[in-house]
Amino acid sequence: DIQMTQSPSSLSASVGDRVTITCRASQSISTYVNWYQQKPGNAPAILMFAASRLQGGVPSRFSGSGSGTDFTLTISSLQPEDFATYYCQQSFSAPFDFGPGTRVDVK
């Protein structure tokens, strides 16, 4: 199975900050990575698929990059509605596991 790790596990930031979250796969997975945002009490919501493709309706301040084993999700200017937990997921081979999540909270 492919293991997904994320760093940091949590971070504190202020509105307007640039935030970068890293995801690493235990083996090369090309660009088969998705990113989700989850707010308390809600289901996750897709942000990005295929490492860098923005899902329709997602603000352009979100961007993704990477291939192989290392991936990043960047929020260029953090907004109040962006405080949430972010998960990466590999879609290269089953089981399509998620990373452990990165919680972004208010500094």
Place this chain on the structure above:
Amino acid sequence: QVQLVQSGNEVKKPGASVKVPCKVSGYSFARYGISWVRQTPGQGLEWMGWISGYNGDTNYAQILQGRVTLTTDTSTSTVYLELRSLRSDDTAIYFCARDSLHGGNSFLDYWGQGTLVTVSS
């Protein structure tokens, strides 16, 4: 609009089974698969398995093999998750999600609201 509607919360005793429905609407049932993901309280997301809306093919997480079964009822556009031999560590919120495909990459684009299954004696 696309909707995935799940049933209300369930409380089960250890050793029992639970069958959680996920009724979909707003798209052609046969064109997409459905994945199930669970989340233990305060913890991360665990992929459980996938079922094709086209032909009922399935793919399960190895760790759940033998205890989980996904089925579809095409007449009602409903997908069912059955989990047997429940243990306390199966206590979690269970989500169904539509599995979308774009250029060979699959991702979960619409989610149900989740069903809390509590396993307790």
